[in-house]
Amino acid sequence: MNPKYLQISQISIEFPTPKGPFKALDGVDLTIxxxxxxxxxxxxxxxxxxxxxxxxxxxxxxxxxxxxxGREVKEPxxxxxxxxxxxxxxxxxxxxxxxxxxxxxxFRGQKSRGEMRxxxxxxxxxxxxxxxxxxxxxxxxxxxxxxxGIARALAMQPKVMLMDEPxxxxxxxxxAHLQDSLMAIxxxxxxxxxxxxxxxxxxxxxxxxxxxxxxxxxATVGEILPIQLPRPRERLALADDPEYNHYRHAVLxxxxxxxxxxxxx
Amino acid sequence: MSPFWQRWARQLGLPLMGLAVFVxxxxxxxxxxxxxxxxxxxxxxxxxxxxxxxxxxxxxxxxKAQFYVMQEQRNAQMLKENPSYQAVVYPYTGQPTFVSQVGxxxxxxxxxxxxxxxxxxxxxIAIGLSSNLHAAVNPIIQILxxxxxxxxxxxxxxxxxxxxxxxDPLFSKSYLVSMITxxxxxxxxxxxxxAVGVAAISQDLLNVSKVLRLSWWTHVRKIVIPSALPLMFTxxxxxxxxxxxxxxxxxxLAQNPGLGKxxxxxxxxxxxxSLSRIxxxxxxxGLIGFLLDRSMLMLQRWISWDKKxxxx
Numbered sequence: 344m345n346p347k348y349l350q351i352s353q354i355s356i357e358f359p360t361p362k363g364p365f366k367a368l369d370g371v372d373l374t375i376x377x378x379x380x381x382x383x384x385x386x387x388x389x390x391x392x393x394x395x396x397x398x399x400x401x402x403x404x405x406x407x408x409x410x411x412x413g414r415e416v417k418e419p420x421x422x423x424x425x426x427x428x429x430x431x432x433x434x435x436x437x438x439x440x441x442x443x444x445x446x447x448x449x450f451r452g453q454k455s456r457g458e459m460r461x462x463x464x465x466x467x468x469x470x471x472x473x474x475x476x477x478x479x480x481x482x483x484x485x486x487x488x489x490x491x492g493i494a495r496a497l498a499m500q501p502k503v504m505l506m507d508e509p510x511x512x513x514x515x516x517x518x519a520h521l522q523d524s525l526m527a528i529x530x531x532x533x534x535x536x537x538x539x540x541x542x543x544x545x546x547x548x549x550x551x552x553x554x555x556x557x558x559x560x561x562a563t564v565g566e567i568l569p570i571q572l573p574r575p576r577e578r579l580a581l582a583d584d585p586e587y588n589h590y591r592h593a594v595l596x597x598x599x600x601x602x603x604x605x606x607x608x
Numbered sequence: 609m610s611p612f613w614q615r616w617a618r619q620l621g622l623p624l625m626g627l628a629v630f631v632x633x634x635x636x637x638x639x640x641x642x643x644x645x646x647x648x649x650x651x652x653x654x655x656x657x658x659x660x661x662x663x664x665x666x667x668x669x670x671x672k673a674q675f676y677v678m679q680e681q682r683n684a685q686m687l688k689e690n691p692s693y694q695a696v697v698y699p700y701t702g703q704p705t706f707v708s709q710v711g712x713x714x715x716x717x718x719x720x721x722x723x724x725x726x727x728x729x730x731x732x733i734a735i736g737l738s739s740n741l742h743a744a745v746n747p748i749i750q751i752l753x754x755x756x757x758x759x760x761x762x763x764x765x766x767x768x769x770x771x772x773x774x775x776d777p778l779f780s781k782s783y784l785v786s787m788i789t790x791x792x793x794x795x796x797x798x799x800x801x802x803a804v805g806v807a808a809i810s811q812d813l814l815n816v817s818k819v820l821r822l823s824w825w826t827h828v829r830k831i832v833i834p835s836a837l838p839l840m841f842t843x844x845x846x847x848x849x850x851x852x853x854x855x856x857x858x859x860x861l862a863q864n865p866g867l868g869k870x871x872x873x874x875x876x877x878x879x880x881x882s883l884s885r886i887x888x889x890x891x892x893x894g895l896i897g898f899l900l901d902r903s904m905l906m907l908q909r910w911i912s913w914d915k916k917x918x919x920x
Contacts, residue, residue, distance in 0.1 A: 401815055419818040431812040435834040435913035444830060448820045479913075499820075 345412070348377035348535060349503055354397055354407035367393050369561035370407070373554060375503075378533040382546040384594060385556030385565075386602065391539045394556075395505050398537065399425050411502060421449045424501035428508045430488040432480045438491040439463060439476040442498050449499045466498040467491070469528055486517035490524070497528070506538040510545065519578065522548060530575060543598070547590045548576060555597045565602060568593055649884035654891070657884040665705040672700045704865045710892065713855060713866030716783060717900075720790030721851045725844060727791075728798035732843070733832060735799065736806025753796040757789050757854040761861050764788045782864040789858040794851035801843025805836030834913060841908040848904055852897045867893055 351373040357364040367390045375381055383391045396402040398409050400419035409416040411423070424445075432441045442463045450459060467476045470490040480488050489509060496504050510518040522545060529536070529549075540546050546553045550570050557565040570590055572581070581587040631651050641648035649657070683695040704712070735742045765785050772784060809832060817827050833840075859868025871889050874882040 399815075399819065401818060419815075420821055421819060423819070425815070425819050427812055427815070429812060431816050433813065433816070433831065433834070436830075444822075445820055448822060448826070481914075 344377045346376045347374055348379075348412060349375040349398070349537075350410040351375075351394070351398065352407050352410065354394070354404040354409065356393060356397065356402060357405045366561045367559055368397075368404075369563050371556075371563050372407075373564060373567075375535060375537070377535055380529060380534075380536045380538070380549060380551045382550040382553045383537065383539045383556060384541070384543070384546050384553055384598070385562070386558055386598065387541070389556045389559045390562040391556055392507055395425075395507050395537060395539055398503070399423050399505050421445065421499040422502045424496035424499040424504050426489075426492050426496045426504065426506040426509045428511055430480070430485075430492040432488055432491055432495075434480050437477045437479050438467060438472055438483070438487075438494075441480075441491060442466060442495045445495050446498050463498060466494040469497065470494045470524060484517075486513050486521060489513065489521060493521075493525070493528075497532070497534075501534070503535045503537065506536060508539050508541065511541060518542075518545070523578070525549065526574075526576065543591055543594045546594060547572075547587060548578065548581065553590075553594060555594065555602075558602050566597055643883065645878060645883050646880050649887050653884040654887045657881060658888045658891075660881075661706040661885065661888060665707040668702055668705045672702060675700045675702075706870060706888075709866050709870045710896070712783075712864065713859065713868070714896070716786050716859070716864060716866055717790060717851050717855045720787040720855070721794055721848050723787075724791045724795045724847060724851070725798055728795045728843075728847070729802055729840065732799045732802025732840070733806050733828065733836070736803040736836065737828075737832065739807075742803065742807075749796060749799060752792075753800075755793075757793045757857050758861070760789050760792050761785065761858060764792070765862065780864075782859075782862045785862040786855060786858040786864040786866070786868075789862070790851045790855050793854040794847040797846035797850065798840070798843040801839045801846070802836060805839030805843075806832055808839075809835045837912060838908075838914075841904070841912070845901060845904045845908075848900055849897060852893075852900060856893060 351371060354368060354371045355366065356368045357366050359365075371390075371394055373381075383394060385391050393402060397404050398416065400416050400423065403417075416423070432438075433444070436444065443459070446454075446459050446463050450462070454462060464473065464476070467473050470493050472487060472490050472494060475483055475487060480491070483491075489512075493509070496506075510521050513521065526549060528534075538546075538549065547570060553568045553570060555565045555568065556562050568590065572584075572587060572590070635650040635652075638648040638650040679698065683693075683697075686693045687695060735745055765781075768781055768784050768788065772779075772781060813831055813835065817831050822830065855866070856868040856871070858864070859866040860872040861868075863869055863872075867889055871886055874885045874889075
């Protein structure tokens with residue numbers, strides 16, 4: 344396992360505004376090992392999504408850069424698959440066709456037609472969507488849409504999976520289901536994942552490390568908390584686990600004592 | 609009343625009542641308008657005249673059939689007398705009838721509209737995709753868009769006469785002039801609406817396309833066109849209704865043997881029947897315009913991915 348698989352190296356970004364440049368990030372520095380699950384947590388507006396977008400290649404850092412497996416990231420690409428917050432499925436395609444669009448682009452010339460079909464179905468089965476794979480997004484629930492979004496990202500066999508608050512828009516029960524699914528998939532595939540979240544429990548439950556960001560403008564990495572809970576992790580058993588609560592408390596303390604939201608929310 | 613009958617009463621009864629009231633008012637008002645060609649035609653006169661126009665069409669069809677039978681007989685006769693005789697078949701050149709004029713109008717408007725759409729949809733997509741192209745082309749579109757068909761027509765007429773010179777023309781000049789005028793006037797709504805639809809694609813879907821590194825063509829086919837489709841059809845429907853309105857004016861002036869020429873000829877003719885014959889044309893023009901719009905709507909329903917959206 345490569346300990347310096349993904350290097351986010353001193354990235355800063357400025358956005359032009361009518362009142363002059365706005366510095367959103369200042370010197371964000373983070374090294375992620377292969378197979379590691381890292382959460383970014385922080386108050387809203389602190390630039391978590393901006394970090395993710397720079398790793399995805401959708402934004403260009405003003406200073407610093409991102410290196411994945413020894414190569415600099417300059418543009419978006421399927422080896423850094425993104426699971427978007429609002430699923431971003433094409434509404435005119437079925438679940439199957441949405442995954443197919445990605446698979447056809449990534450494995451063109453590498454997989455035969457039949458292999459592609461098996462691969463698409465395999466990934467939809469992995470997220471428990473095999474029963475509804477020929478339904479369009481408007482015919483399935485929010486949680487199911489997000490499952491398809493995850494299947495689409497997994498099917499690209501990315502080097503890094505970038506998840507932008509993937510469960511933020513879901514109700515608590517559905518969210519718990521999807522977190523469990525994600526843990527099971529992660530145990531099997533051991534992907535490298537960066538996940539943005541607002542949810543302290545979600546961060547502690549899923550992550551190998553939690554990266555806590557300071558408030559913007561000019562946000563940066565505040566603290567990094569390694570989570571050394573053994574896997575597989577059981578949501579119910581952990582509820583009374585003192586170690587779990589210790590981690591939880593550490594994150595809460597960072598968010599609500601050291602980085603109180605500037606507007607007081 | 610059961611809900612079933614209530615629904616029928618609303619959907620069929622109310623429109624019929626509205627129609628009845630309209631016909632009554634028409635009849636009453638028409639009786640009080642006295643013109644040089646007699647009183648303005650009421651519903652009864654117009655109904656009689658439409659029947660008359662249909663009979664004229666049937667009679668003309670009979671004459672045409674008879675003409676060809678006689679021609680064939682004559683040729684057979686000549687061939688019998690002289691085996692080396694080269695049979696010549698002359699086409700029937702009778703008066704255009706109301707039905708054939710409707711046909712000419714439909715062919716003209718549809719060919720102009722389809723040609724315009726073939727230009728407008730790709731152009732609209734290109735303008736929507738590139739803000740530079742939009743900035744370059746938008747002033748031209750905004751200036752040409754409000755130009756009346758009556759201003760285009762003389763130009764088109766003269767250009768067609770100069771450019772389309774052929775001893776054995778495939779299309780008549782009057783057809784080309786009407787069709788090109790229709791084309792010039794109905795390009796704009798499709799261009800503008802397609803461009804707006806393309807430019808309004810959600811950023812999320814654009815990001816998906818970037819992450820997947822979709823090729824330009826796949827991007828257009830899988831993301832741009834489906835998301836612009838509703839507005840594209842809004843544009844197409846506006847274009848078709850403009851095309852139909854422009855056509856009647858264009859045919860009047862270009863003397864293309866369609867409904868426009870029918871109205872113009874009746875106006876020049878000035879017989880006691882003329883007004884009611886024009887009224888028949890007015891009603892037919894309205895009905896065809898309505899049916900054209902409905903068929904576009906049906907096409908949209910057939911192509912559109914979103915069957916749930918109520919389309920009006």
